[in-house]
Amino acid sequence: MELDKDFNEFVALFLEHNVRFLIVGGYALAAHSLPRLTSEDK
Secondary structure (H helix, E strand, O other): OOOOHHHHHHHHHHHHOOOOOOOOHHHHHHHOOOOOOOHHHO
16 A cells, blocks of 8 residues: 555655654554455445
8 A cells, every 4th residue: 555645755754854753553564555444335
């Protein structure tokens, strides 16, 4: 799964400026290539 370009740029800025951060929820799942299933996907 490919993450949104804006999100990637946002994370790149954090990394560039040595900002500590935590990604949670659907974006965390997507970052680890796991699909986030919804009730429609079952």
